[in-house]
Amino acid sequence: MIFKNLRLHIDIGDKLFNTLYPLSIQRLSEHHWTSVEVAQISADYLVHKPNCKVLDIGSGVGKFCLIGATSTKGHFYGVEQRERLIKLSQKIAKTHKVNNVTFIHSNITEVSFSDYDAFYFYNPFYENIDHSFLIDNKVVLDEKLYTTYSEYVANQLKNTAIGTKLVTYWSTWVEIPEGFDLEFTAYNGKLNFWKKKF
Numbered sequence: 280m281i282f283k284n285l286r287l288h289i290d291i292g293d294k295l296f297n298t299l300y301p302l303s304i305q306r307l308s309e310h311h312w313t314s315v316e317v318a319q320i321s322a323d324y325l326v327h328k329p330n331c332k333v334l335d336i337g338s339g340v341g342k343f344c345l346i347g348a349t350s351t352k353g354h355f356y357g358v359e360q361r362e363r364l365i366k367l368s369q370k371i372a373k374t375h376k377v378n379n380v381t382f383i384h385s386n387i388t389e390v391s392f393s394d395y396d397a398f399y400f401y402n403p404f405y406e407n408i409d410h411s412f413l414i415d416n417k418v419v420l421d422e423k424l425y426t427t428y429s430e431y432v433a434n435q436l437k438n439t440a441i442g443t444k445l446v447t448y449w450s451t452w453v454e455i456p457e458g459f460d461l462e463f464t465a466y467n468g469k470l471n472f473w474k475k476k477f
């Protein structure tokens with residue numbers, strides 16, 4: 280029912296979508312996973328051409344990708360460093376026959392952005408500088424990694440094609456290189472829509 284309604288563009292609440300996940304994952308939703316509404320608005324903006332390839336930088340439990348893939352015609356790719364979250368995302372995609380989504384277990388520093396047309400960035404590296412609501416203790420966290428990862432993303436975005444689209448959510452903008460223009464903003468400035476102009 281959840282994916283059927285998403286495919287038909289019938290509104291579903293965030294609470295209902297979260298029932299796809301175990302309780303321990305549902306509890307993390309408020310601090311770590313994109314809401315259904317933000318995912319739909321962002322995916323609509325990012326999918327700007329046929330067969331558009333959208334990369335979610337740090338895909339968590341796959342919420343953004345699963346919603347984007349179901350409500351648009353893009354292909355969504357999620358890269359995530361925590362293997363158990365990738366396995367959970369893959370299981371949900373398989374069970375609900377969401378075919379236009381691919382989940383990759385990797386660190387973002389292993390990924391070349393030249394393979395994608397659009398990017399979603401929900402403040403993935405913040406866990407390295409604020410430990411208040413940790414997902415788990417399975418990865419090494421270090422303040423320096425915040426800078427290393429942000430610089431990697433900035434460098435990769437610098438080399439993307441003109442017309443590349445980017446959505447940032449709760450970002451400090453350190454990862455956005457020159458050349459990306461802010462086209463719209465929403466959610467009191469927390470959700471931002473960027474397009475590469477040069």
Ligand SMILES: C[S@@+](CC[C@H](N)C(=O)[O-])C[C@H]1O[C@@H](n2cnc3c(N)ncnc32)[C@H](O)[C@@H]1O
Binds near residue numbers: 335340359360364414
């Ligand atoms: C705030 S959550 C967002 C999840 C998802 N994008 C969403 O919107 O629902 C950020 C995720 O990024 C992942 N992450 C952080 N640093 C990463 C890195 N260097 N490479 C891959 N994933 C990373 C974390 O494990 C976490 O699951």
